[in-house]
Amino acid sequence: MEKYLTPTYYIDSDHPKVLEFAGRNCNPVETDIQKAVSLYYAVRDGIRYNPYSIVPPKKSMKASSVLNKGYGFCVAKAVLLAACARSMKIPARLGFADVKNHLNTERLKKLMGTDVFMYHGYTELFLNNIWVKATPAFNLELCNNFNVKPLEFDGTKDSIFHVFDKKGNRHMEYVKEYGSFADLPWDTIIATLMQNYPRYFKELEMRSTDFSAEALTENQ
Template sequence: MDYLSPTYFYDFESNEIQAIVSEFKDASLSQKEIAIALYNKVRDHWRYDPYSLSFNKEKYRASEIAKRTNGHCIDKSIVLIACLRAMDIPARIHLAKVKNHIGVERLIEKFGSNELTPHGMVDAFIDGKWLKLSPTFNTSLCEMLRVAPLDFDGENDAVLQEFSADGTQFMEYLEDYGHFEDVPMEFMERNARKHYPNIFDANSNQTEFQL
């Protein structure tokens, strides 16, 4: 599989993505250092927002996401993958089902559940091994929820904030759907429609949702 080339979704040759990675084009930086810096930038620059759903493929191009100030887990993962590939670091999308346990009242109200699926994260190939990264929750949101920001050290997976500062369970991974060569639009739509029937039954042909 090719995890370095641009695609329709990972359009890293675009001006928007090149602008993001430009500050990291420094020969003195290692791939690990670049990956850590890009992870932190994507984690904190885009505010996490799970309440906007779309099944229009144009909305999932990295260059389009880069123009926005917020995004959900898949949006942020796509941007990070595009940036990593732009810096010659192999990267691919990885999907799962997760369950949130803190600050879930609005999630349950809008989705009918505190289970989020598909949840997007990133696989990145750094120093000879694949690592899983989840740049989803920006630091300011974590501070509000009293959860430590999820840091990435360039050597270990960074996917799970299991507990808050007071020991309350925060996130739980329920199911792993594996990695995909490109953004799997059909799988994502089928998965969401299956898990959130209360949203989609009354809007069967709708492809944009602001919850």
């Protein structure tokens, strides 16, 4: 388990700001499950989901950088949750998958050219001797604006995708799994994204400054 507890360049769980954020959102007398749940909601709702924030520089994907910005896309938020968990001595690693019917808007769909999101990221936490998956990506306000039920997490079972929206329509679907990683394979991820979504990285003026407001406008 040592490699799932050790700080890395990206999962910088020893950074003062990560330690402060995790400590502020956890009670030292709580169980590991209680701490994990508290950290999940702190990252889910305290850090805004922004799919327009993907940029190549490695430093942008450090947990402490995500915390400083206050926003990030799914992989960035998964990295932050992993760092917070490790700072609380909870083993954590990263998981990735390609998903269809991801939370999307017409603007973002045009930029990506598809409804398949590659390398959607989530966190895996070792709790009560099992690995449990948690996806802290989509904050409550954003889910409400999309008319999608927010993902809840209780520390005992996987919480990885929105199967149905609030109207009962099928929503997110996992189509390919990449497995689990002790650290962020950023070089592989960003190369894949840049190859498959070239317009996203070239037409920067099309990126929105407020994805949540964009979602609200389309889903009213």
